[in-house]
Amino acid sequence: MEPENPDLFYLEKCAICEKPGSKACGSCELEYYCSKDHQRKDWHRHKLNCCKYELRKHEHHGLCMIATKLIPIGEVVATESPLATFKALRSTPKDLERIFTLCGADAYSCPSCEVGKIFNHAYHQCSKCGVPLCQPQCEKSGLHAKLECAVLQKIGVRVSADSSVQDTLTDLSVLRVFLKEEMKGSAISFESRKWSPLLKIIYAEKLSNNNDMDEDDYDKFTLSEDIVASLDAVEHLSLSIKVTGSKELVILLHCALMAYGTTFPYVDSSKTKFLFTKNHRLSHSCVPNSEMWMENVDGHMNKLIIKAVRTIQPGERITIDRAGQYRALPTLLRREKLLQDLGIDCRCRRCKDPTELGTFISAVRCEENLTQKACAGHYVPLNPLNDKTKWKCTIKSCTSFKTSQDIHNLIKNLEDELPAVVNGRADEVLKQLKAFNDYYAGDVISSTHYLMHISRSRGRQVVKYFLGSSEKLLLCVLNSYPRAYEYCGMLLNSAESLWLFIDKICPPFSEARGYLLKEKSAAKLAIILYDYLVLHKIKVDVLIDRVQKVRQTLKDAAKCVSIFTHSPVKSLREEINFIDSVIAKILKNCTCPDTSDKTSTDETERNLKCVFTMWKSKSKEIGLASYYMEPISKPICVQKLRSVITSCV
Template identity: 25%
Template sequence: MIDKSCVKCEKPSNSFCTNCKLVHYCSRECQKADWKTHKTQCRPFEIKKDEKFGRYLKANRDVEADTIVVSEPPCIIGPKWNNEDEDPSSFTFFCVGCFEALKDLRTKCPNCLWPCCSEECIGLISEELHAIECAFLKAGRGPANKTSIKSVKEYFRQDALLALKILILQRRNPKKFKSLMEMEDNAENRLLTLNFKEAEDRINYLEDNFLKPLKKAEDKSNQVVLPIKDKKILHKIFGIIETNAMYINLANGNEICGLYPIGCLLEHSCLPNCSYSFDMKNGFKINVKAAREIKADEHLTTTYSHILWSTQLRQQHLKDAKYFTCSCERCKDPTELGTHFSTLRCLGSDESPCNGYQLPTNPISPNAEWACNKCPMRIKSDQVSFLTARMNDEIEKVFASSPTCEVLEELIEKLSQFLHPTHYHMFTLKHALLQLYGKHKDCPIESLSEEVLLKKLNLCNELLQIVQTLDPYAIRIPIYIGILYFEKHVALKEMIKRNNNCANIEDARKCLEEAERILKNETDTEQGKQLIQRVADALLNI
């Protein structure tokens, strides 16, 4: 039944704007003619598709910085689908209703008997949370041995729950299920990967504990509950999760995953133009914001990797997890936009030491050699990987021991023989060291010499210059940047105090104001909240 009118010519119409689906047009011609009027209402992007990018988002007009370009609730949320970051010797479990970390497993959902934080947990009855899978989990067999930690851990597999939730959507919400099945699954690329093998393990778990019993019940009752539940569809679901799931940091420090049909179309770039955050109080809605002015026809981008990794690490991660090579401006530049975030010192030969630097001849090629900018010396890419990995192991070992300023200084001095001063390993160590200056019990701020105080200030300035190049709009590492501005203010304030000179007071205030601006959206994590409060307190006391 046609009960709407075209907003341009007022003819009867049952068709929407092809982009935003908000207003009615009777034809493409009317929509095109009305664009100047409608574009301020219309969503600022179009969904496009081509062979190279697949489906992606393109700005359909100029977009001002801080404009929300996408605001979308998740199709589904659930526990992390992988546990690669977890200690295999530990046993961490989260409430099946609200994902709160559990101290023990004594409290259970009254219906399915999976561990929860409280029988009154609102997540247990939420149609968007545990209610989706509760009846299916209830049909499970339970741990083989309820007194064995190993058996309990093997049964309560939260890494498989998100896939089960999606499978169940074909019954509970076919429209959402269809939307999810349209997402990229990288089927061919996954076949010989570790992800595929791990997915096979999770699929076997789901079949043995829930799907085979369900099939028997269906045969007995002659009623089909889930039309599709074979391995093929489950592998597709895990492929969709691996390719598209976005990690959501909860206030308690835990991570969960969400799938967003439009949000997942943000393209990757190591120099993204969009930031995003999750509205925890509004159903985990994702809000994607323009981090800078975006011109019409630009692709909307985020980053799938870590901005503070080297090009070699970012490329390897993208290849392993997303099955593509990034060729952005930063990745193609051997110096990483002049930051030298991957650059090594050249050791030359035994006969002729060299003061040059080793840079990749082709950064986006995993097998390209590295060449010195001063001598003929070349090294292989896998040698660079081995060297930096060994250094990373040493750094993690030192951090695990709660190091003093002296320990970090010694390690920086040692690694400086092999690395450029602004290499990403040096960045990590310097970022930690400048925070210890004035904060560690062995070197409070009042005890720092003028030389060390100046060193703290110089380290802040050095690292700020790097992050302003790698993340100029504070999209991905606002906490890192906020700490740098806060610590710079600390150094300036101590200098003012010692010299009884207020010349630097405005610089200190500006540091805090910049930190406050950068951290304004970091209220979802405990670390972000604490840093915001420290900045606010410091502003009151400046």
């Protein structure tokens, strides 16, 4: 039977004949074959690259992936197709849904159409099996009709009207994984080559008191009645248990979905969860050597890719950064969040370094006077892993100390002050943020302190609200819209300040590097052209030199994201390539200037002014000014802006 969602499946090519191959190497899953015969023929070549890692127990990180050979930067470490896909329960509340949420009524996606919403006390109950749906039409169409409805009718099971919507949908998520496997002619069992490794992991980690047992230490699983009762499986997973007839399998799969279900923000708005095993064997590090994403091949997203973003030495743990939005926080707060949300007690080299790899994002300016001069040092923690540690000045000759409570009180006061200046009109907000930065940066806290990053990031949000994409930024600045040039300068200054942090924390290949370099390039290009065409501050030779440097920065940005293949990076790469093409055409309009040849200089100036005039005319035709002044009510298509720019150069 064909997969229910063909967008989640595609065939790889056989490494020998390049025909569609569905048989993956059982050890690494990096190579595919059309037959066992071709797999045997390729083994002599493939064995050199097969299995770049092994699972090994680590004192602080448990069972994790350890490199067995040198893995060069940019090389694929491992790949994995999802064992299963399922939908997240909660729905992001909007408009009217927010009213329900404020009243304590959680919003869920309809399990049939996945578009409509259902609430705890507002849904349609299927007349045949009792499953909560958003409307009567969903009984006869959508996933519900294809999957569980007929099965529940066949065994005579009906969902009670008193059942919790959340419990029912959780139960359905588990049941559907079982049913989808049956539709593929497979089954979830302890004997299954596909499912057995995951079931063993879950049993050892979640349901066994013996966490040190190896996968080969047991052949079958026995869940005690105490474990079953503690999980309320009979009550909350009753549909799955009645259909499958196995409490053990249902409980193990439920634990697997909850523990190992992974979302990616660029896949189906994070509604789809993917069940993998390898990504949870990747250790966390705030300075990772690998990155993972969902592969996007011809519109299909069904493969996890793990790639090295630094050179990985044999015996080194293979790590990714799980900190996410907490990445820019200082060690104390970042470790607290990691421990609280993910149970990770991080002790990586960044966490152990008092200066956080030279970023000083938690450093406070020393108050001492040395030989009648203010000390140039900063207070940093003696032991960053201890939240009660003393803070000492970085200048060796300075003996000044601060207690952790002293530092906490100072930062708490600044944190309380910062939110008070981020509400109001854009100009007023930017003015107050600048005053905050000017007063505290360097004199009270380090200029790269995380509170400075928060303040600058808030300013960037305000500015980007008006300037938007690189294309819009360029046209708005060159059209001399109110404060556009000033906003562009703020954006550039903010990006350059953030770069001091990104450059030391992020690996050579990273999205953050590529995105920030692209942003700096776009802002610099707009300022350079404005300085030449409007302010007449620079000459042609300076213009060409600066534009060529911007182009080099763009090349660096492209290199930073060259190893990534997922959709957000593809969009970023398109933007980088577009800006580069614009620069190439601008340089083409610049005749090679000879400073002693006035004719050459005049011709270049005429060419650029002609382009400049056409840009202004085309911008007026599409009403760009209104898109600048009212960016929310009048969003503008990037393709429209690109057509304006390319039609004039």
